[in-house]
Amino acid sequence: MSRVAFYSKINGIEPQVSQALVRYSGEQLAPIVEELKGKQPEILPGYRVKVIDGNNLGATQHRLSVLRDVAGGPLPGKSLVVLDPILMLAIDEFPCEDAYTSERALFDQVLATVEARDAWVGDRNFCTCKFLVGTAQKKAYFIIRQHASMHYEVESELIEVGDSPTGKVFEQDVIIEFERESIKSRRIVVHLNEPTRDGETKVAVFTNLIKEEVDAILVSQTYLKRWTVEGLFQVITDTLECEINTLGYPKAALFSFCMALVAYNILSVIKAALRSVHGQGKIDAGISNYYLVEEIQSTYTGMMIAIPDIEWQFVSTLHLSTFAELLKQLAAQVDLKRFASSPKGQKKPKPERKKEPNRTHVSTARLLAQKERDRKLSLLNQQPSNVVKTPMPQALRS
Structure with missing residues (x-):
């Protein structure tokens, strides 16, 4: 297939097809993760936690004829993504x-x-009366951060219920109504030990989870799982290149984004296999997604040349337990040191940059030379007083 034919094909892929690929990969890979016993620890036993968040695709190049005289960044679409944080x-x-x-x-x-x-x-974008009431009508539950414009009726005063790792927890009973349908809910407020990056000192969430089954502190801890989807977006953006800025047509851009989600799911299965053999702590804290993906990308082409397609056909006939055992055997041979992540140190504050009049640029070589001269002068000045100082070389004086 030529490149022109390839791009013509993906430019016409309907978004529902891309959506179906993500759903299919999740359905097919979930039993493998469970068989591997590579799940994350349960936080709400008896419930299936689903974390949802929106993502705007990044601006593309102005390659399409309708974009060439447009100054603004062309946005090819957006999507809502649902993550199972236990299966990842x-x-x-x-x-x-x-x-x-x-x-x-x-x-x-x-x-x-x-x-x-x-x-x-x-x-908070999902905090609407329609969404919360609609979820409850399906006999499901929600833990959604409060939006400032959210309307609710207070039934009881806020009372302190205890301390969580992030701050003091309070709760009250409220009623939420939509189109004459009303549900009883709880409003849980955490007075934070430290402000958020936006400077907020408290966080409020609504939930209809039964108080006797799930206390307010557990609700607040479950809400923290929302950040796992932010990690997903970071991985598919930085490591799996979900946004290809040459794909201007929305259908093609959304297809590329969904294929990155499929790749993320496959990566999750690989990490589940590693987790089942080497332990959760080593994998979750010490393995780099980037190095894993780089290894797969660099060896895949050569592997497919050295090992013909026919040699892989046996995998499709394996029973689930046998396939999981094969993954464990392969995971046991992985040298984790090769894929160890580099711990990030504390960020240094950015120094104030000095502007030189009438100069928009500087010579890096001259700055480095000046730094070296300053270093040598400093060493000379640190010599003991009883040491006879030799005259400074002419090169340093200049």
């Missing part, structure tokens, strides 16, 4: 070609997938 799999995706469409316009599609005993975790 992207299990659903809701694509939208129009980047200006509000996330809330996609809520009907999300509500159609809600199942009983789900526990949906989301940020």
Whole structure:
């Protein structure tokens, strides 16, 4: 297939097809993760936690004829992504070609997938009466951060219920109503030990989880799982290149994004296999996604040349338990040191940059030479007083 034919093909892939790929990968890979016993620890036993968040695709190049005389960055679409934080799999995706469409316009599609005993975790963009009431009507549950414009009726005063790792926890009973349907809910407020990066000192979330089954402190800790989806977006953006800025057509850009989600799911299975053999702590804290992906990318082409396609056909006939055992055998041979992540040190504050009049640039070589001269002068000045100092070389004086 030529490149022209390839791009023509992906430019016409309907978003529903891309969505189906993500769903299919989640359905097929979930049993493997479970068989490997590579899941993350349960935080809400008896519920299936689903973390949802929106993502705007980055601006593309102005290659399309309709974009060549446009100054603004062309946005090829957006999507809502659903992550299972226990399996660490992207299990659903809701694509939208129009980047200006509000996330809330996609809520009907999300509500159609809600199942009983789900526990949906989301940020304040999902805090609407329609979404919360609609979720409860499906006999499902929500842990959604409060939006400033959210309307609710207070039934009781805030009372302190205890301390969480992030701060003091308070809760009260409230009622949320939508189109004459009302539900009883709880409003849980955490007075933070440290402000958020936006300077907020408290965080409030709504939940309809039963108080006797799930206390307020556990609700606040479960909400912290929302950040796992931010990690997903970082991996598929920085490591799996989900945004290809040459793909201007929305359908092609969304397809590329969904293929990155599929790749993320495969990466999660690999890490689950490593976790089952080497332990959760070593893998979650010490393995670099970047190095793992780089290894796969660099060896795949040569491996497929050295090992013909026919040699891989036996894998499709393996029973689930046998396949999981094969993954464990391969994982046991992995040298984790080769894929160790580099711990990040504390960021140094940026120094104030000095501007020189009438200069828009500097010579790096001259600055380095000046630094070396200053270093040598400093060493000379540190010599003991009883040591006879030799005259400074002419090169240093200049």
